[in-house]
Amino acid sequence: MKKTRGRMDESILVCVFYGPNGERLINRGSKLASMLDCPLYILTVDPLPFDEFDAEKSSYVERWKELAEEHGAEEFLLRDNEKRPAPKVIAEAAHQFNITQIVIGQTARSRWEEITKGSFMNLLLREIPFVDFHVVSVARSIKAAEEEEYEKGVRCYVVKEDEQFKISFTQSKDCQYEGIFFKEIGTDFNNGIFKFMHSNKLYQSEVEDGTIQSPEWLSTCVKQEAIKK
Structure with a gap:
């Protein structure tokens, strides 16, 4: 259920990709949103259409939807079948929802690995220079029991x-x-x-x-x- 937020001049966007670290990033973003009493959004991007996701990807998406509901997020944003570069998609969401702060993982899985390098961050900063970034250190590899x-x-x-x-x-x-x-x-x-x-x-x-x-x-x-x- 969406929470009623008292502050609308701030808003948080959490960017997640498939892996065990997404939940941690969402929790971090939720804490920030609670501290600031502002809206929370969660975004994931994939070049494949949703109906072509494998079981592992689908399970992560379902879990993130549950977390979005639990934390009272305004919206869970799934940008599937996306052919544009990730910084473009993130920037679009930031403009659309008046995002002021973005939470990203430092070493999530392959697609987001470039976040740790200057090139990805430079692209994001050029696209959305008005946003503050929270770069969260996450594990490179966590083997699940499955x-x-x-x-x-x-x-x-x-x-x-x-x-x-x-x-x-x-x-x-x-x-x-x-x-x-x-x-x-x-x-x-x-x-x-x-x-x-x-x-x-x-x-x-x-x-x-x-x-x-x-x-x-x-x-x-x-x-x-x-x-x-």
Whole structure:
């Protein structure tokens, strides 16, 4: 729920990218907004359209939306399918929402890594010289438990066989849904986690030997929306 802010001559924009540091940046921005009693905005930029995000990216976006709601942000800004340079997009948002302070990470993942170098900051300062920047030092690499237990996600499809849903790595006319499969490390079987997006929400289920173990909610989603051929 949006908070009623008493001060409108200041506003905070938090720029986040995919990784474990985004939540920390949002928390920092929220503290600043609370101290100043001013509006808070959260921005993420991606060159891909939202429906092409993998399960990991989608999970971060969902979490940031939740945090935006928890912290009473005015708006969560997802700039997907964006072909312009990131400084241009940030500057546009800053002008649109009268941003006076921006929170960014010093060493977030690849796309934002240039923030630590003069070139990125110089571009931002040229685009929006009227803004104060808060550069937060963040970890370069934090291995999540899931990253240690599972291989990199691969695209797969859901096929219904009798009363069971199974994953297939080949698209066919029998495919009913598309998602990402994260295979357990150290097994020859298709054991792991299946994740997919439906109505802008992320779902996941365990997979044992290629069979999805929680088919009830998947069955409901499949009825609502078949995969686009």
